[in-house]
Ligand SMILES: Cc1ncnc2c1ncn2[C@@H]1O[C@H](/C=C/CNC(=O)c2cc(-c3ccc(F)cc3)cc(O)c2O)C[C@H]1O
């Protein structure tokens with residue numbers, strides 16, 4: 001049977017990236033998506049904004065919602081100190097299988113825990129199952145209608161602390177209007193918009209950075 005796009009993306013990583021070299025994995029995926037097949041990775045332009053937010057924050061405990069092929073997982077994990085931990089949630093088994101191999105090729109499996117399952121099932125279990133008190137940084141890039149309910153769920157589960165940073169992809173395209181309205185009007189967040197472009201295209205998109213005020 002025909003291979004899937006994530007399988008072809010992994011093949012391109014194995015062919016063009018050096019094992020243990022996260023930057024070459026990132027470049028191989030960006031090249032594949034720009035010249036072979038578009039895929040919904042955050043990409044190089046918005047990825048540089050993600051890099052600057054992570055580097056400035058130096059987070060110890062990171063949560064990513066929506067792993068897909070692991071592109072943003074690699075972008076974030078490569079910037080973390082070895083003691084730091086990134087938990088990434090992905091409910092599609094096929095995507096999870098590819099992402100595990102992409103993360104391993106980059107040599108970052110010691111910092112990343114990929115959990116297969118739905119965010120709404122795992123967010124309430126972060127404390128008892130992973131011993132997480134609160135997250136320092138959360139990257140939202142899963143189904144767009146899940147951003148707001150999952151943010152409220154993280155608040156209710158006490159997983160956010162004063163200063164926790166939420167960074168949301170795709171706030172223009174495909175768009176997350178309910179989430180944007182919430183973080184921009186809630187007294188519990190200080191929010192700002194980073195204008196950019198939809199990965200590998202000229203269409204407008206952007207990231208919303210929201211700091212939880214407690
Ligand atoms: C609730 C939940 N729990 C765990 N994993 C979850 C989950 N919801 C989705 N996921 C997983 O995240 C991934 C989903 C991501 C959704 N992202 C998107 O739909 C998405 C779509 C576009 C886009 C833009 C313009 C176009 F013309 C076409 C597409 C661009 C992007 O950057 C995106 O992230 C894969 C899925 O299995």
Ligand SMILES: [Mg+2]
Pocket residue numbers: 040041042141169170
């Ligand atoms: Mg996205």
